[in-house]
Amino acid sequence: MRLDDQDESGNVEDRRGEGYGGGGRGGFGIGRGGIGIGTIAVAFAASYFLGIDPMLVLGMLSGGDVAPTQTQAPARKPPADDEMARFVGKVLGSTEETWSQIFSENNARYRDPKLVLFSGATPTACGTGQSAMGPFYCPADQKVYIDLSFYRDLKERFHAPGEFAQAYVIAHEVGHHVQNLLGISDKVRQAQQGAGQARANALSVRLELQADCFAGVWGHRADAAKGIIEPGEIEQALTAASAIGDDRLQQQTQGRIVPESFTHGTSEQRMRWFKRGLDSGDLRQCDTFKAASL
Numbered sequence: 431m432r433l434d435d436q437d438e439s440g441n442v443e444d445r446r447g448e449g450y451g452g453g454g455r456g457g458f459g460i461g462r463g464g465i466g467i468g469t470i471a472v473a474f475a476a477s478y479f480l481g482i483d484p485m486l487v488l489g490m491l492s493g494g495d496v497a498p499t500q501t502q503a504p505a506r507k508p509p510a511d512d513e514m515a516r517f518v519g520k521v522l523g524s525t526e527e528t529w530s531q532i533f534s535e536n537n538a539r540y541r542d543p544k545l546v547l548f549s550g551a552t553p554t555a556c557g558t559g560q561s562a563m564g565p566f567y568c569p570a571d572q573k574v575y576i577d578l579s580f581y582r583d584l585k586e587r588f589h590a591p592g593e594f595a596q597a598y599v600i601a602h603e604v605g606h607h608v609q610n611l612l613g614i615s616d617k618v619r620q621a622q623q624g625a626g627q628a629r630a631n632a633l634s635v636r637l638e639l640q641a642d643c644f645a646g647v648w649g650h651r652a653d654a655a656k657g658i659i660e661p662g663e664i665e666q667a668l669t670a671a672s673a674i675g676d677d678r679l680q681q682q683t684q685g686r687i688v689p690e691s692f693t694h695g696t697s698e699q700r701m702r703w704f705k706r707g708l709d710s711g712d713l714r715q716c717d718t719f720k721a722a723s724l
Contacts, residue, residue: 646707
C-alpha cells in the first residue's frame with residue numbers, strides 16, 4: 431500500500447506487555463449462567479475473524495448479559511520505531527479522513543474510534559477481550575481491539591498475506607463503528623433479542639456483510655483521494671474476505687457446514703459485498719438489510 435503521504439492517527443492505544451490475566455470482573459464467567467467451555471468455543475468460532483464484539487455472542491448464547499470490565503490502565507502510544515503499529519495507525523488515520531468526509535457530506539459529524547493494540551488479553555467495556563477472538567469492535571467504549579499476531583495467522587494459516595488484506599481487517603472493524611454511530615447496531619441487537627436463534631444469526635450475517643461493504647467504501651474513497659492501492663492488492667483483500675467466510679471456517683474447524691449457524695456470511699458473500707463497496711464507493715449500495723439476496 432502507498433501510505434507514505436498518510437498521517438498516523440493519534441487514536442492508537444498500546445496495551446501490549448501489560449500482562450492482563452483476564453481474571454477480573456466481566457470475564458467469560460466460565461460455569462456461571464450456563465457459559466461453559468463449549469459455549470466459549472462457539473463464541474470464538476463465531477467471532478474469530480473480523481467479528482462484532484464476541485462478548486455479545488456469549489451473552490446471546492448464554493441467555494443473559496456479560497458484565498462489563500472497565501479499562502483502568504492509562505493510555506500510552508506505540509513506540510515510534512514499531513513498523514506494524516505505525517502501519518495500523520496510518521490505516522486508522524485513512525479511515526478517519528474518509529469517514530469524516532462521508533459524514534460531512536451528509537451533514538453529520540464523525541466521531542473517531544480508538545484502536546487498542548494488546549497481547550494475550552485485555553479489559554474492555556464489553557468484557558475481557560482475548561487474542562483467540564481475533565479483532566473485534568466494542569460499541570460500549572467505541573474501540574477496535576486487535577492483537578497484531580492475528581496478521582501472522584492471516585498470512586500463514588489462512589494464506590491471505592498483503593498490506594491491503596491487513597488494512598481490510600481494520601476497515602471492517604471501523605465499519606462496525608460506523609454502524610454503531612448510525613444506530614444500525616442497536617436496531618439489530620434489539621431485533622435479535624426478540625428473535626429465535628436462526629433469525630438472530632441471519633441478522634448478524636447482514637450486519638457483518640454490511641461492515642464488509644463499508645470497508646470497501648473506505649478502500650474506494652481512500653484510493654481515489656490518495657492512490658493507496660497498488661497492483662494486485664485488491665485480490666489480496668478478496669482472498670482475506672474469502673478465507674474468513676463461515677462456510678470455509680466451519681469446514682476447516684468442524685469438517686461440516688451448518689448454514690443456519692452462519693453469523694458472518696459465506697466466502698462468496700463476503701467477497702461480493704466488500705467488492706460492491708470497493709467498486710461503488712457509495713454507502714447506499716451497502717444496505718444488506720433490504721437486499722432480497724445476499
